[in-house]
Amino acid sequence: MPRGRDRTGSGRGQAPRHSEKRKPQAKSVLADSSEPHGRHLQPSDVRRLLAGIGQPEPGPFKPDPFQIEALAALEFEDVLVTAPTGSGKTWIAQEEIRRLLREGKRAWYTSPLKALTNSKYQEFSEEFGAEQVGILTGDRKENPDAPLIIGTTEIFRNQLFDSLRGGNEVRGDLVVLDEAHYLADEDRGHVWEEAIILTPPRIRLLLLSATIGNAEEFAAWISEVRGVHCGVVPGPKARPVPLRSAFLLPDKRLIPLLNESGKLNQEIAQMGERERERERDRDRDRGQRPWRGRRR
């Protein structure tokens, strides 16, 4: 417990009251205790808010049902996976690529950002062996004949153009479009649409997207323009790690943002109400003295 903390306050859980800003060295050591102190002094809603914080027991990796579902669906149709970042979309792509490479088939993995392309290149090289993976971006070209090509979506689209114009056929049995929601990007989104429309139907499409409001409509469109059914596999309804929301007050007290029935915490609502009253008072004052600020 930080020394010097005033414990005679309201009895609610209180954050330390340091004036770190003025006297840096002296207080910072005290401030960094990572134990949540004075827990017994916290009201029950705050206790509930903070319950169970910490690190889970390590367990063996087990694929999530949605990952299995996506892999199964890929056997006979295109698939649109919509799930937030970090929920394991890449794992699906990786496993499907692993299977294809084992069968001597080829795949493309496209992403919108060069940074992502570079890190995926490294990741997949480590996973599948450097000789199996190539990279194509605007300023980088390595191992371009490898069975797995990592590249920007633009480069992939350009290859589609080339093959339509009588160049080499796009070789591949699978195309993964990572961050497929970039289709809505103002500047570059059209490239994604062109890629989807122009990819030959014989090539399987796997689209990985953040959660979007119209996944079904999007997939229906893909099915329509490509003539191959595109299934939607939504990520798990519950987040991989549950999320709780809180509000930090200026006096450093932490309170839940929502109450148990999911409504805005009464205390916060009252703060807003008081703020609104002050505004009304200010407006009324101005109304009563209209000459104010007009004449000098």
Next chain:
Amino acid sequence: MKIKMPEMPPATLVTALGFYNLLPAIVFMPTRRRCDQAASEAAFTRRDPNLERVEARREFMRDFVAEHPEVRGHRHWNTILRGGVASHHAGHIPAWKLVIEKLMSAGLLDTIFATATVAAGVDFPARTVVLTGADARTGSGWRMLTASELQQMTGRAGRRGKDNVGFVVAAPGLHQDPEAIAKLLKASPDPLVSQFRATYTTLLNLLDAYGSFAPIREIAEKSFAHRESAAAIAKLEAQRLESEKTIEQKLKAAGCELSPAVALGLERLVSARERLQQNQPQTRAELLRSWLDKVVQPGRVVGIGRSGRRLVLVTQRRNGQVIGMREDGRRASFPLERIGPVYAPVYQVKEETIEETFDEIRERGKSLIIPEPRLRDARCEESGSLEIIDRQIEAIVPASLDEEQRKICHESLWASLPDAESFERAVRQIEVLRTEVWEPFEQRARVLSEFGYLDFGAEQVSDRGRWLADLHVDRPLLIGEALEKGLFASLDKIRIAAVMAALASDEDRDYGELELDDAVVETLAQFEEIGFKVSTEEWKHGVEPAPELNFSAAATAARWVSGVEWATLVTETRAEEGDLFRMLSRTVEALLQVAGLAKVHPEAASTAAATAEILLRDPVR
């Protein structure tokens, strides 16, 4: 429900989060500068007390520098080392962002102050995500966060395998709105909205592939954007067929043997007649107004009021108001309706000649007045046309039919007029919807045709257009024209880098204020000249204007080609490293595109390749 609260000092915030065991955290801030400030301030006022961790960071960063020498001596080095906090945004070079991401996943950082860009792209989670407001900053001000943006942000809260729970914390801030955040947390994600558009590159590639416009039109109509229109078109198509069938049935039922096409012909004649009648001026005032609208133009003298004794030389017409000069030289503004006589001569609008102008009008007066139109004349003119249409309507049923058949047909044709109208309406709406998608392509095709990259009439890409199709840059036509005009062939490395940087950079961004030498300025001026020709042609065909050249990017790229150290470039330009990095890296990409044109533009291609190689040195890799 905004609750304005002063923002917490960053160190206080970090300490408070630590107190509740909510670290590590990502704190979202509205601007890059605020991130940097918050990190430095937090590190200054709150040293990491865990000396082992400080040592672990030191070691980690030492190893990292061995692989990425460009982060050595970074100005935020000590912030990270001592404070265990960092700022992360697009203003930093990728290597620096990488070291922060790696430190974070190694558990060696307490807090990252970041702009929303962290939310998109690289995956690096924390236990807690802190929002200091419910607003997002855009180029043109503030707006509310969208549900998807907030979801991207909260997606960073809770590390798989490391956290049982993740947190999103609304912290005090001037733009804080807990109610809005609570609402957004529950909102369903935003729908994906298509941004499909026409580009020169797509058009040239597809035309070269298919050899005609029709398949390109088909592809454009397949776009996600057009999906709704496509559904609407299908519905209209059904409506069109339905109307045609109804007409057929009505004629048949009545015993008329004419085809539905005749009913459609009648509809066209009838609606033409209606339009003609509507356009006809019905009253004298209407007639007068439309006449004044035609004859009152800058340079003409008019009289005000019916008497028309006060004379005004018209200088301007603006939103129905007429602006002009009075005889005493003062300005006058009045509505069109107040004008009486209008004098025929058109004078120059010049102050020196104004006296002569009014003198002449006063002298020759009445003989110069343009006669006002008369309602009867106007009506007479139009009624001639009406008569012709009426005759055609009469003749729509062939004279060869017998009297009885003609009567039946006339009646049933008129009875099916509403169906014919609905048929025509559907056809027109289908045309509008289809034009909407295709028009931007057609406009671009016309522009390319003007410059000889394709033949619009023959629907063929020219040889020139074939290499332009391969040039994957933001503004292919401008670069293509510069190549065609031989401008690139004469450039040295510095100037070619400057020109490409001026094009590849963000239009409004400031990349420093380095001095441009005369040779570069001259080249940029020549380039602008070509750019002007291109955009004039684009403007003529309704293609939106391209952004302007960025001179500050040109100067910075020229300096980088000349071989200065990165640190020098950063100090001299005082621009943000991340911006410099992106601009130079995009310049390299554009140069490599030109370098690919070795067959058609060998000199330009080889200079571009050599220049790209020079630009591509650490940290621009």
